[in-house]
Amino acid sequence: MKTKKTSQESRRDFVKGTALLSTGLLLPTMEIGAMANVFNEKKLKLALVGCGGRGTGAANQALEADDHIELVAMADAFEDRLNSSLGSLSEKYQGTGKVNVKESNKFYGFDAYKKAIDLADVVILATPPGFRPYHFAYAIENGKHVFMEKPVATDAPGIRKVLETAKLAEEKKLNVVVGLQRRYQENYLNTLAKIKAGDIGKIVSGQVYWNSAGVWVRPREAGQSELEYQMRNWYYFNWLCGDHILEQHIHNIDVANWFIGEYPISAQGMGGRLVRNGIDHGEIFDHHFVEFTYPSGAVVASQCRHQPNTMNRVGEVFQGTKGSVNTSDAGTAKLYDLSGNEIQTISNSEGHNPYQEEHNQLFASIRNKGVINNAEYGAKSSMSAILGRMATYSGKVINWDDAINSELRLVPEEMTWNSEPPTKPNSEGRYSIPIPGKTVVF
Numbered sequence: 001m002k003t004k005k006t007s008q009e010s011r012r013d014f015v016k017g018t019a020l021l022s023t024g025l026l027l028p029t030m031e032i033g034a035m036a037n038v039f040n041e042k043k044l045k046l047a048l049v050g051c052g053g054r055g056t057g058a059a060n061q062a063l064e065a066d067d068h069i070e071l072v073a074m075a076d077a078f079e080d081r082l083n084s085s086l087g088s089l090s091e092k093y094q095g096t097g098k099v100n101v102k103e104s105n106k107f108y109g110f111d112a113y114k115k116a117i118d119l120a121d122v123v124i125l126a127t128p129p130g131f132r133p134y135h136f137a138y139a140i141e142n143g144k145h146v147f148m149e150k151p152v153a154t155d156a157p158g159i160r161k162v163l164e165t166a167k168l169a170e171e172k173k174l175n176v177v178v179g180l181q182r183r184y185q186e187n188y189l190n191t192l193a194k195i196k197a198g199d200i201g202k203i204v205s206g207q208v209y210w211n212s213a214g215v216w217v218r219p220r221e222a223g224q225s226e227l228e229y230q231m232r233n234w235y236y237f238n239w240l241c242g243d244h245i246l247e248q249h250i251h252n253i254d255v256a257n258w259f260i261g262e263y264p265i266s267a268q269g270m271g272g273r274l275v276r277n278g279i280d281h282g283e284i285f286d287h288h289f290v291e292f293t294y295p296s297g298a299v300v301a302s303q304c305r306h307q308p309n310t311m312n313r314v315g316e317v318f319q320g321t322k323g324s325v326n327t328s329d330a331g332t333a334k335l336y337d338l339s340g341n342e343i344q345t346i347s348n349s350e351g352h353n354p355y356q357e358e359h360n361q362l363f364a365s366i367r368n369k370g371v372i373n374n375a376e377y378g379a380k381s382s383m384s385a386i387l388g389r390m391a392t393y394s395g396k397v398i399n400w401d402d403a404i405n406s407e408l409r410l411v412p413e414e415m416t417w418n419s420e421p422p423t424k425p426n427s428e429g430r431y432s433i434p435i436p437g438k439t440v441v442f
Contacts, residue, residue: 040367044069047120049113049135051076051085054149055126057355058179059089062124062147063098065359066367070098073105073119075112077127077231082106110415114138121145122366128231128240129247129382130411133158136375137165140174145366147359149179151250151382152375154242156406159383166375173371177362178378180254182329184361185354188255190346191325191333195259199335199344201322203260206300208252209313210244214306219280220429227421236282237431239410239422243284245271245392246385249304253388254381255316255327256292256300263380264292264300264387266399271392273433275307283423283431290388302388395436406442 046069048059055076063069071089076082086101093099107115113135117123123139125132125148133153139146146169153159169176182188195203218233234240241247257263269290276286287305294300315328323343327333331348365372383404390398390406410422425431 041068044122044363044366045072045120046070046122046124047073047075047116048085048124048126049075049116050125050127050149051082052126054179055124056085056088058124058126058147058149058359059085060092061356061359062122062363063089063093064356066363069122069363070100072100072102073107073116074101075107075116077109077112079106079108082108109417117142117144122147122363125149128234129242130154130158130240133161133165133411134413136162140165140169140172140176143172143174145175145362147177147179147362148378150254150378151242151246151385152178152378153382154239154246154386155408155410156383156386156404157409158411159379159386159404162375162379162382166373166379169375170371170373175362175365175370175372176375177358177372178374179355179358180251180374180378180381181354181358182251182255183258183374183377184357185329186348186352187331187333187346188327191327191335192259194335194344194346195318195320195325199323200318200320200325202296203318203320204298206256206260206298206316206318208249208256208300208302208316210249210252210304211311211313212248212306213308213310213312214276214286215244217278217280225417226424227417227419230282230421230423233280233282236280236284237421237423238283241284242386242410243288243389244306245285245288245290245302245304245389246382249288249302249388250381250385251329252304252314252316253292253300253302253384254377256302256318257377257381257384259316259318260294260296260298260300262294262296262298264294264384264400266293266397267291267387267391268397269302269388269391270395270436272436279429283433285392285434288388288392290391292384292388390441393434393436393439394441398441402442408440408442 046062048055051074074082090099117139122145125135129151136148152162220229230237267290271285271288273286286307290302292300317326323337325335333346334342335344337343387398387403390403423431
């Protein structure tokens with residue numbers, strides 16, 4: 001476990017970090033203004049909205065990132081999930097004063113996020129992504145710095161709301177970090193520098209992958225309402241999750257957008273569910289294959305799969321006019337010439353953790369009175385994955401402009417525990433599955 005650093009060690013780390021900015025590591029841009037203010041000891045109050053595994057992990061990373069931060073409020077739809085998260089964080093930070101969530105500052109239900117956000121300077125948004133646009137808007141409208149997990153929405157109206165809020169965050173000079181952590185990972189950052197320097201020429205094609213055995217399933221329990229069941233098994237419902245092409249594969253699609261320097265103008269593809277098709281698997285596919293076409297003419301083949309006992313692969317490959325590159329979140333990237341000869345290996349430094357780095361830079365920027373705003377690219381890469389989902393669900397060529405202007409809303413603007421969920425099971429407990437050629441995606 002990372003030990004608490006002394007003030008002198010923290011200063012050395014910061015000086016080392018700013019040196020890296022000037023020597024080519026190409027960390028995300030941060031305005032380095034009031035340097036004398038870097039080590040002020042103002043206590044920053046933190047609120048966690050969404051207390052599942054990822055939210056708890058993000059809260060831990062935030063607490064590790066700054067010596068003068070205190071978790072003061074938590075919000076979740078479910079009391080048991082909040083208490084489990086608080087228990088694990090309290091145990092880890094016992095005696096440090098960093099976790100101080102009073103009983104009166106534990107909030108449950110659909111409007112709980114407002115009460116928690118009101119008490120904080122910095123907010124972590126980690127609920128299922130369908131709710132993210134509303135939570136993000138409330139946080140920014142009320143002047144809070146934000147870390148929000150990806151994806152940032154599950155439908156086009158949500159994406160448009162996030163883009164609108166991103167502009168407001170910029171006007172208010174608020175920091176927004178989005179959990180697309182490869183953009184904070186050394187081997188990806190240094191590979192991008194090589195691409196920008198022309199080492200592999202212009203990217204003309206690529207292949208991006210998130211193929212794995214799949215994720216958790218939470219079966220229906222006796223006494224649950226339909227809404228509670230879907231909320232607890234949220235990964236399998238599009239209004240909450242957006243399908244795994246959005247919830248997971250967004251990482252690899254985002255790398256393609258980032259390295260090419262563009263967002264796709266169209267997509268076509270295919271998908272379905274062959275293995276993961278049980279009664280607790282909701283309405284999403286277990287495999288997608290998409291061809292994304294970019295304004296420059298580059299074409300990226302995207303594949304994601306949740307099927308046990310098949311090829312596992314998470315990473316990206318890109319072909320340029322002078323060579324190619326193979327990147328991986330495992331910590332290395334390799335560059336090749338046109339003959340396939342390896343010309344360079346790029347690795348992370350020992351101990352580098354991009355998840356932690358996101359929070360380190362967020363809090364350093366707050367302390368510096370700087371501005372990081374990842375919301376626009378977070379929204380546009382989320383929209384790219386939604387574009388891919390629209391293509392696989394419909395079986396048609398989908399254009400970016402048509403997709404982002406869609407009025408098809410998956411997520412209700414207001415919900416209570418008495419609300420009906422947007423999708424319902426049939427008499428056998430099964431949900432309607434998208435059918436290419438029939439399903440309407442606009």
